[in-house]
Amino acid sequence: MNYNAAPEVLGKSVGQVTPGYMSGFGNSFETEALPGALPMGRNSPQRCAYGLYAEQLSGSPFTAPRGSNERSWLYRIRPSVRHSGRFAKADAGLWRTAPCHEHELPIAQLRWDPAPIPHADMTFLQGVQTMTTAGDANTQAGMAAHVYLITKSMVDQHFYNADGEMMFVPQQGSLKFVTEFGRIEAEPGEIVVIPRGVKFRVEIQGAPARGYICENYGGAFTLPERGPIGANCLANARDFLTPVAAYEDKDTPTELFVKWGGQLWMTKLPHSPIDVVAWHGNYAPYKYDLRTFSPVGAIGFDHPDPSIFTVLTSPSETAGTANIDFVIFPERWAVAENTFRPPWYHMNIMSEFMGLIYGVYDAKPQGFTPGGISLHNMMLPHGPDRQAFDHASNSELKPVKLTGTMAFMFETRYPQRVTEFAAKSATLQDDYADCWKGLEKRFDPNKP
Known part of the structure; x- marks a missing residue:
């Protein structure tokens, strides 16, 4: 040889x-x-x-x-x-x-x-x-x-x-x-x-x-x-x-x-x-x-779209609509004032397959561990769990660096169909949706 x-x-x-x-x-x-x-x-x-x-x-x-x-x-x-x-x-x-x-x-x-x-x-x-x-x-x-x-x-x-x-x-x-x-x-x-x-x-x-x-x-x-x-x-x-x-x-x-x-x-x-x-x-x-990705973000207030974390994209025939976006959530500073800093609750035309390489993902501090997977298909609502919501809603808004973390998404314009293996896997969490059960009614018309 x-x-x-x-x-x-x-x-x-x-x-x-x-x-x-x-x-x-x-x-x-x-x-x-x-x-x-x-x-x-x-x-x-x-x-x-x-x-x-x-x-x-x-x-x-x-x-x-x-x-x-x-x-x-x-x-x-x-x-x-x-x-x-x-x-x-x-x-x-x-x-x-x-x-x-x-x-x-x-x-x-x-x-x-x-x-x-x-x-x-x-x-x-x-x-x-x-x-x-x-x-x-x-x-x-x-x-x-x-x-x-x-x-x-x-x-x-x-x-x-x-x-x-x-x-x-x-x-x-x-x-x-x-x-x-x-x-x-x-x-x-x-x-x-x-x-x-x-x-x-x-x-x-x-x-x-x-x-x-x-x-x-x-x-x-x-x-x-x-x-x-x-x-x-x-x-x-x-x-x-x-x-x-x-x-x-x-x-x-x-x-x-x-x-x-x-x-x-x-x-x-x-x-x-x-x-x-x-x-x-x-x-x-x-x-x-x-780790060489240089993130940008809000240095005043509000939360930019996750597209600012796109590393690579597979384009489609429709401008601005990706066949696939590869998006990461790396180490970065959070400094926005008067802002809910984790990803907001949303429904999306894109389908999101998410993985965690190492560390903790700030929107899901429990249940989502390195090597794990989540799937939020198109037009299905998702967002932070109760623990992440409470922490972000009540924390002092001082500059905070998110360290030792690396999550990613494979995001596509197509619905993602689950294979039979994935649907019947012993690793599938039957209680995943329970992470949002604690988000009880907070509305009070007497407390503007």
Whole structure:
């Protein structure tokens, strides 16, 4: 086995040297693991250096506008047509794809305790548990929200998703993604996005791992427009990291799994498909440290909309209406005067799948623990529980810093349908709605 990667430092994040990565979001990168492997001045030379094959991976139609056109040129030991043998249907386990109508859509606010990590060996592909689906993968619209549980690294196994790009949100345990573009390591507090069609395997870094996945069937995640906020803050492009080229020259049997059309398929190869020696383009996996997000908020009074916490968005054909918004609630100062500071009570056209990476979420101090999930579907009311309401209504409104916390939402314009597994899970809290029972009538016409 020959595993090589460019050794030089090519990127920085938050002022620190970051070996093995290039910084920037949506950049046109170029990187090579062997000198001269990347052609200069052309994409498809008559003969590539080192006997490599040139291959383009397109994430958008060829005629997409330049600003949204996504593609990379890969220079690999074997072309991907050699990665396609006879595919047979494989067991997808608890992985589901929209449209999925195996369970009736509940008219209720829902919440789940953290999924227990099993003692048995479980790789990434075995450990995906779909909680909700929305839209239709066949029309490239909507999403699915999953939990992953991993106790064993993938060995001589690889995977790519033809149905959508995947955002991994680690909650416990660190992961290594060995992709055909290079290696990415991620810990809780970071996210990793693997574009549609990119081959990879997932390895654990010692301890078992648990986290969340957003499978995006629609337009690729991009940075939201800042509008009046201007040029700075929120998620800054320089903090996104894309791996430098790395490859495996490994002629041993491996299994390649492909998710295509809502089904899982598998073929056997005599070699590793992680064989890209050089590449250039803007269609590649990346990671982002959520702790580098620079929040903005009210410094006078009132409570801004949660959209100010959007990290990435998957746009739809309707301007301002996202296929998916990825929103976080990180450490931040609360300073607004004469204001109810937690999220207000509301009903929303968007459907909100929420998870907690670490700490305490200020609107739900009880019952919502790290690794847990809540689902507030479109036009179902939700908001702070009784304890959070009383505390926020009566606290001294001095500056308070919310520390040691990181919650997130996968928010979509589509109703999220709960899978049969999620509906029958032992972690589903039957009494979640009771958290609002204590919000009794307070109206008194004699006390203005």
